[in-house]
Amino acid sequence: MRESPRMTGPDDTPPGAPLPQPPAGFWPTVRRDLRLGVIAGLQTFWDLTKVMIPAYGVTLALQQLGVIGWLSTVARPLMTALGLPGDAAVPLVVGYLLNIYAAVGSMQALDLTPRQVTVLAIAILIGHNLVVEGAVLHKAGMNGFAFGALRIVAGLAAAVVANLLMGLV
Amino acid sequence: MTEFLRTFATGSFDLLLRVFLIVVPIMVVLEVFEGTRSFRVVVRGWARVVRHVGLDERSAAPTLIGFLFGLAYGGGVIVRDVRRHDLGRRQVFIMSVFLSMVHAIVEDSLIFIALGASIMWVVVYRVLWAALVTLALTALAGVWVRRRRRKGSGDLEL
Numbered sequence: 031m032r033e034s035p036r037m038t039g040p041d042d043t044p045p046g047a048p049l050p051q052p053p054a055g056f057w058p059t060v061r062r063d064l065r066l067g068v069i070a071g072l073q074t075f076w077d078l079t080k081v082m083i084p085a086y087g088v089t090l091a092l093q094q095l096g097v098i099g100w101l102s103t104v105a106r107p108l109m110t111a112l113g114l115p116g117d118a119a120v121p122l123v124v125g126y127l128l129n130i131y132a133a134v135g136s137m138q139a140l141d142l143t144p145r146q147v148t149v150l151a152i153a154i155l156i157g158h159n160l161v162v163e164g165a166v167l168h169k170a171g172m173n174g175f176a177f178g179a180l181r182i183v184a185g186l187a188a189a190v191v192a193n194l195l196m197g198l199v
Numbered sequence: 200m201t202e203f204l205r206t207f208a209t210g211s212f213d214l215l216l217r218v219f220l221i222v223v224p225i226m227v228v229l230e231v232f233e234g235t236r237s238f239r240v241v242v243r244g245w246a247r248v249v250r251h252v253g254l255d256e257r258s259a260a261p262t263l264i265g266f267l268f269g270l271a272y273g274g275g276v277i278v279r280d281v282r283r284h285d286l287g288r289r290q291v292f293i294m295s296v297f298l299s300m301v302h303a304i305v306e307d308s309l310i311f312i313a314l315g316a317s318i319m320w321v322v323v324y325r326v327l328w329a330a331l332v333t334l335a336l337t338a339l340a341g342v343w344v345r346r347r348r349r350k351g352s353g354d355l356e357l
Contacts, residue, residue: 063227075223083214
């Protein structure tokens with residue numbers, strides 16, 4: 031791991047080394063930074079746009095095709111393991127495909143105890159908006175699909191462990 | 200179909216507007232303050248924390264942005280830094296795992312705390328869980344890469 035050539039590139043200052051100094055003069059520096067910031071901002075905005083909009087379209091299509099309803103039915107038995115009612119599968123799946131706000135919206139319809147809210151919150155906070163955020167990770171050079179799967183599995187595992195621990199306390 | 204297209208158009212506009220209004224100011228503020236002493240102090244302090252999950256000082260800034268504001272924005276800074284100075288794949292991997300477990304710590308957590316979730320579990324437990332998963336997966340990926348390298352597919356770096 032440590033002998034990787036990428037870790038010792040010319041740009042790779044060792045941790046703790048002094049960072050490069052900005053050029054002299056306060057206002058010239060600020061002006062240069064503002065310009066660089068706007069350029070970097072627009073570039074990043076464009077990078078994100080290219081991946082987020084198609085991902086959003088796919089997600090909307092999945093929703094319209096009834097995939098959310100179908101997945102919620104499939105996930106129902108899993109909810110018992112979390113100490114949740116079967117209906118809690120809906121906000122979970124909505125959160126996975128859409129976002130936290132949509133998940134919270136569909137949670138309003140359920141009658142949950144504070145403990146159940148916390149368990150469900152942990153699962154949703156770790157795994158949500160998987161298509162769009164997966165696309166961003168893909169852009170950063172990672173495998174978006176693998177990360178989506180990781181967030182579902184790790185989120186459910188975190189919720190199971192939290193539920194068990196809360197039972198002990 | 201027209202209904203779908205209309206939702207897609209307005210939704211895309213909303214999404215892009217929100218991303219634009221957050222990303223451009225973040226980048227400008229980051230660029231202006233990146234060189235200042237106080238920003239360095241904050242990043243150094245944060246670097247000392249995230250060192251424990253295997254992140255170096257250059258990964259500290261994107262990780263901090265993602266941790267505070269969200270994966271998309273932190274991811275944006277990661278993409279920028281990957282482009283600017285070739286961040287190692289190992290660092291990008293660790294950042295991605297950590298940030299995919301916990302990001303937008305203030306905004307996302309508050310929504311659920313408002314619904315009645317416990318702050319202790321939603322914040323403290325989640326951060327600890329993220330650190331644990333990050334360490335475990337980094338170790339696992341390290342083993343996997345070393346095994347692949349021994350088999351002879353040499354150009355993998357992690």
